[in-house]
Amino acid sequence: xxxxxxxxxxxxxxxxxxxxxxxxxxxxxxxxxxxxxxxxxxxxxxxxxxxxxxxxxxxxxxxxxxxxxxxxxxxxxxxxxxxxxxxxxxxxxxxxxxxxxxxxxxxxxxxxxxxxxxxxxxxxxxxxxxxxxxxxxxxxxxxxxxxxxxxxxxxxxxxxxxxxxxxxxxxxxxxxxxxxxxxxxxxxxxxxxxxxxxxxxxxxxxxxxxxxxxxxxxxxxxxxxxxxxxxxxxxxxxxxxxxxxxxxxxxxxxxxxxxxxxxxxxxxxxxxxxxxxxxxxxxxxxxxxxxxxxxxxxxxxxxxxxxxxxxxxxxxxxxxxxxxxxxxxxxxxxxxxxxxxxxxxxxxxxxxxxxxxxxxxxxxxxxxxxxxxxxxxxxxxxxxxxxxxxxxxxxxxxxxxxxxxxxxxxxxxxxxxxxxxxxxxxxxxxxxxxxxxxxxxxxxxxxxxxxxxxxxxxxxxxxxxxxxxxxxxxxxx
Numbered sequence: 001x002x003x004x005x006x007x008x009x010x011x012x013x014x015x016x017x018x019x020x021x022x023x024x025x026x027x028x029x030x031x032x033x034x035x036x037x038x039x040x041x042x043x044x045x046x047x048x049x050x051x052x053x054x055x056x057x058x059x060x061x062x063x064x065x066x067x068x069x070x071x072x073x074x075x076x077x078x079x080x081x082x083x084x085x086x087x088x089x090x091x092x093x094x095x096x097x098x099x100x101x102x103x104x105x106x107x108x109x110x111x112x113x114x115x116x117x118x119x120x121x122x123x124x125x126x127x128x129x130x131x132x133x134x135x136x137x138x139x140x141x142x143x144x145x146x147x148x149x150x151x152x153x154x155x156x157x158x159x160x161x162x163x164x165x166x167x168x169x170x171x172x173x174x175x176x177x178x179x180x181x182x183x184x185x186x187x188x189x190x191x192x193x194x195x196x197x198x199x200x201x202x203x204x205x206x207x208x209x210x211x212x213x214x215x216x217x218x219x220x221x222x223x224x225x226x227x228x229x230x231x232x233x234x235x236x237x238x239x240x241x242x243x244x245x246x247x248x249x250x251x252x253x254x255x256x257x258x259x260x261x262x263x264x265x266x267x268x269x270x271x272x273x274x275x276x277x278x279x280x281x282x283x284x285x286x287x288x289x290x291x292x293x294x295x296x297x298x299x300x301x302x303x304x305x306x307x308x309x310x311x312x313x314x315x316x317x318x319x320x321x322x323x324x325x326x327x328x329x330x331x332x333x334x335x336x337x338x339x340x341x342x343x344x345x346x347x348x349x350x351x352x353x354x355x356x357x358x359x360x361x362x363x364x365x366x367x368x369x370x371x372x373x374x375x376x377x378x379x380x381x382x383x384x385x386x387x388x389x390x391x392x393x394x395x396x397x398x399x400x401x402x403x404x405x406x407x408x409x410x411x412x413x414x415x416x417x418x419x420x421x422x423x424x425x426x427x428x429x430x431x432x433x434x435x436x437x438x439x440x441x442x443x444x445x446x447x448x449x450x451x452x453x454x455x456x457x458x459x460x461x462x463x464x465x466x467x468x469x470x471x472x473x474x475x476x477x
Contacts, residue, residue: 057304084277086307091124249287
């Protein structure tokens with residue numbers, strides 16, 4: 001198999017010995033959608049147009065090496081309204097030598113897509129696989145900083161141009177629901193949240209996604225492991241906006257009727273969900289229709305991407321898993337997908353709560369050792385705040401403030417501090433600020449004012465001047 005034509009994961013062997021989550025799980029029921037019939041003369045004739053009727057997208061993976069194939073590009077241009085670069089935006093392609101970025105092929109895919117009126121999903125920024133040799137040779141602090149620099153470099157190149165980024169890819173183990181052992185994981189268990197925080201600062205306008213395979217079945221331990229991570233991130237204010245479900249369905253990892261429960265359960269955490277690399281062994285028309293209808297039933301399922309245009313373009317070509325055969329002919333699965341999309345209620349998915357922007361620091365800022373935080377002791381029934389310097393560079397720095405509830409829930413919070421030597425905030429996110437001289441007051445945003453007892457949220461900012469960690473106070477009405 002040509003590894004340059006693979007998606008973000010290696011071919012999966014049938015899963016054996018899956019560990020089911022022990023204990024009783026409260027499973028959210030699927031949302032019942034009100035059926036709205038679409039008049040025959042209003043039905044769209046292409047996948048992208050049909051998906052757009054309900055505010056969603058229907059995309060495909062594109063390879064730069066096939067953009068000279070007119071049959072390939074004709075189908076891709078006609079049918080899809082979202083594009084994911086198959087390999088061209090991965091780590092080895094975009095930073096083949098340390099601190100030397102190369103966007104030649106990534107830009108070929110991006111330019112083709114945007115010139116044909118399509119949006120682009122960014123894939124992928126931090127991953128244990130397809131790392132260039134120089135990155136594989138690093139470890140510890142050097143590898144962590146290389147990851148941060150890579151995210152900054154790639155996102156700076158496409159800042160404001162890519163609506164969704166797969167920030168971290170495939171970080172969970174296939175069987176036990178825990179973290180995958182990798183060189184990135186060995187840098188510390190916080191590497192995933194560091195990647196997301198870096199990405200938020202690099203391009204505040206982009207939706208930040210975690211992407212993985214075999215997290216489709218709600219009962220699987222891996223699914224629960226990722227779910228618990230997302231739940232934890234949301235509770236602590238770690239910036240995560242979406243979860244990508246690759247959807248490589250085959251005999252060893254088959255479609256299950258609880259797929260809709262999985263999508264809805266993640267969406268209920270306050271993130272968008274998307275099917276990002278869909279292919280189905282044998283291309284069952286019924287299975288494809290079921291998958292599409294599951295997405296349509298979940299208001300925050302923003303779109304579907306199939307991993308390739310024709311069967312001959314697939315990394316699993318022998319399993320004929322796509323909607324077009326090797327000659328570019330529409331298969332029965334294509335018709336079932338189109339009909340399902342045309343039958344969707346004409347409504348748009350719910351948006352992710354907005355976050356205020358935080359401008360990009362320099363692509364490769366000089367790292368600063370973490371500065372000791374300045375905590376305020378918790379008060380029962382009230383809140384406490386801790387300010388920490390995350391990064392700094394000549395003339396500026398980035399900080400994060402954690403707001404934590406005491407023994408009772410908090411409904412609204414206000415954090416105050418006074419700058420010691422003329423620092424000024426240049427941009428703030430996840431809060432609203434007012435400034436009087438050197439005194440700063442930050443109040444909660446509309447969506448993060450309620451904090452359960454003992455839980456926390458965060459806001460962050462970039463500032464001008466020398467990094468400082470003044471004493472902060474938190475009050476709650």
